[in-house]
Amino acid sequence: MAWRVLWQPNVTVSAFGPAYLYIRTGSSYQAVLDSLEKHDLLREPATFRWLAARREYPAHIRPGRYLLDPELGNAALLDRLRHGRQDTVAFELNAFKYKPQLVRQVSRQLEADSSALRRLLNDNAFLRRRYQLDTTTVLTLFLPGPYRLFWNTSARQFLDSAAATHGRFWNPRRRRQADSLRLSPVQVHVLASIVQRETAKPGDKPIIAGVYLNRLRTNMRLQADPTLLWAIGNFGVKRVLNRDKLVDSPYNTYKHKGLPPGPITSANRQSLNAVLQPTAHRYFFFCARPDLSGFSDFAETYAAHRRTARRYQHALDSLKIRR
Structure with missing residues (x-):
């Protein structure tokens, strides 16, 4: 009898994977019992209740997410719950x-x-x-x-x-890299968020970061389309229109110089590192390639940029993408 109550496995084996018991903060002992029984987690609820009372578990409820291994007997299960050994x-x-x-x-x-x-x-x-x-x-x-x-x-x-x-x-090495660019960590995050929305291509990220850094150094407006999309609340737009550039927002980098006041997405490590280790070049412009591959064409002059931009616009026209 003692072996059965204390050590005989008492957790219901599920065909759908591991079983978990969730105990919310502030839960009562009765709430724990209700959850165990509602989800059919115990083979013999009565033996669990008997031992729980004798080990004063009702006075030691600890919230958490507990993995219920199939081999757990009541003694081991109560030890896990009483001491808060959660998964x-x-x-x-x-x-x-x-x-x-x-x-x-x-x-x-x-x-x-x-x-x-x-x-x-x-x-x-x-x-x-x-x-x-x-x-x-x-x-x-x-x-x-x-x-x-x-x-x-x-x-x-x-x-x-x-x-x-x-x-x-933000270890010392990355902070030194940011300092060398004359950017704070927050500014690195903001610029990286723009780079991240501009491209998913790892090889293009540091080149695009270099474009925006060149613009910042020369006091040129960033004119970043993703900041407009953030301002109008629609990242599904494929084609930015002139009316979008009129939006009244501090995130409108066509109107306001410098970085926007905050990030337009949570920048990942790849985008952050692209800003911290940008490609050195003399590009000031870039545009998506007309093959719609996701890569970009880069240009040093506005005249060269207009030529690549026209090719991209023609590609959108051929696919009847208006917005």
Whole structure:
């Protein structure tokens, strides 16, 4: 009898993969029992309840995401739950353009309260005090890529984790590279976000970064189409029109000199490194190739650029792409 109650495997084996028990922050013992029984996670719930009472588990509820191995008996399972030995969640943070997209990604993966995260992302005093950022530049805090966190990570803990990842990326070598370009880390993120929206081709990224740096050095407007698309809220546009260039926004780099006030997407490591290690050249212009391969043609003069731009426009015309 003792072996059965203490050590006999008591976790239901699933044909759909590992079983997990999710315990929300502030959950009661009854809520844990309800979850175990609702999802049919135990073979013999009664023996679990009997041992849980004797080991005072109701007074030691710890939130988290717990992996329930098929070989776990009640004693081992209760030891895992009482001591909070939870499993971590591995997820990929995808590039995002707007704060609500970040909030949705995080709330789908973690317990972090979406309203709390939204509130912190829009709290200037908190962001300046904790990360030396503001509500516009806070998007530079996030690096797309793999994260591994506890499921019950709070909104503030998630931001701190993102800041730690950000800090590891910005090592002394990269800070020296940014200094040599006379850019701050925030400015590198902003420029990298533009480069990232301009091309998905790794070989073109440092060349395009060099184009924009040449423009910045000569006080030329960036005239970056992706910043217009961010301003009008439509990244699906294939063809930027003259009326788009009239949009009243600090992100309109056809109207305003210098970098926009914040990033237009969360820049990944490849785009950031392209800005930190740009190709040295004398190009001031570039345009998508007319074969629509995703690569770009580069030019030193506006006259040469107009010729390549016309070829690209003709390609769009032939495909009847108006917008």
